Amino acid sequence: MKRICVYSGSNPGRHPEYEKAAIDLGRAMAASRYELVYGGGKLGLMGRVANAVLEAGGRAVGVMPRGLFRSEVIHTELSEFHEVADMHERKAKMSELADAYISMPGGLGTFEELFETASWAQLGIHKKPIGPLNVRGFYDPVMELMKHAVQEGFMKESNLALFIMESDPAVLLDRLARYEPPEQSFKWSELPPEGSTA
Numbered sequence: 001m002k003r004i005c006v007y008s009g010s011n012p013g014r015h016p017e018y019e020k021a022a023i024d025l026g027r028a029m030a031a032s033r034y035e036l037v038y039g040g041g042k043l044g045l046m047g048r049v050a051n052a053v054l055e056a057g058g059r060a061v062g063v064m065p066r067g068l069f070r071s072e073v074i075h076t077e078l079s080e081f082h083e084v085a086d087m088h089e090r091k092a093k094m095s096e097l098a099d100a101y102i103s104m105p106g107g108l109g110t111f112e113e114l115f116e117t118a119s120w121a122q123l124g125i126h127k128k129p130i131g132p133l134n135v136r137g138f139y140d141p142v143m144e145l146m147k148h149a150v151q152e153g154f155m156k157e158s159n160l161a162l163f164i165m166e167s168d169p170a171v172l173l174d175r176l177a178r179y180e181p182p183e184q185s186f187k188w189s190e191l192p193p194e195g196s197t198a
Helices: 016-032 044-055 087-097 106-120 141-153 157-163 169-177
Strands: 003-007 035-038 061-067 080-084 100-102 129-130
Touching: 003 080, 003 087, 003 106, 016 035, 016 044, 016 169, 035 044, 035 087, 044 061, 044 157, 061 087, 061 100, 080 169, 087 106, 100 106, 106 157, 141 157
Parallel strands: 003 035, 003 100, 035 061, 061 080, 100 129
Antiparallel strands: none
16 A cells, blocks of 8 residues: 545534544654545645645645636645546546545545445445544444445445544554455345356
C-alpha cells in the first residue's frame, strides 16, 4: 500500500474532534510514508488532511475538475496536481492512483464517493480496502442503514465486511495495511449463481 485516497468534507464540521482527526490522519499517513490522494481542495477537512501530510514531510496529490470550483478552493501547494474534465474523471483518476480508501466525515459528495467505491468492490471491480473513519460515531447511522438494507433483502451480509471502520486514524491505517478482501456472496437473489444446476 503506497497511496491512500481520502474522501472528506469540504467544510470542517461543528465539532473540534473532526479537525483533530483530519490532522491526526494526515500526520499518521506521512509517518507511515503513505501518500495522500484527494480532491485537491484547501478548505474543510480535506484541506486539514492535506496540510497535515505536507507539514509532516509527506506527499499530497490533488485531483480536481477544471472550472468547477472557485480558485480560492484549490490547494496550490500540493506535491502533485491533476486537472481533469469532470467529476466522473476525477473519481476514476483518484481510484487509479490509490491503493486504499478512507472516508472521513462529510456530506453528499463524501457519501457518494464512499458508496460508489463500495459498489465497485461488491462487483469485483477492485479489491482495495475501504475504511470509514468513524469520528464521533459519524458513520454509525450509515452502518445501521446498510444493516437495514441487508435485513430487507437489498444487500448481502457479506457486503458489510467490505468496510473497515475505526475511530482512531493509526488503528485504521494498520488495519488497511493488513486487509484481505472478503469473499462476496452472489449478488442477485433472483438468479442462480453461474455454474449452478438450479
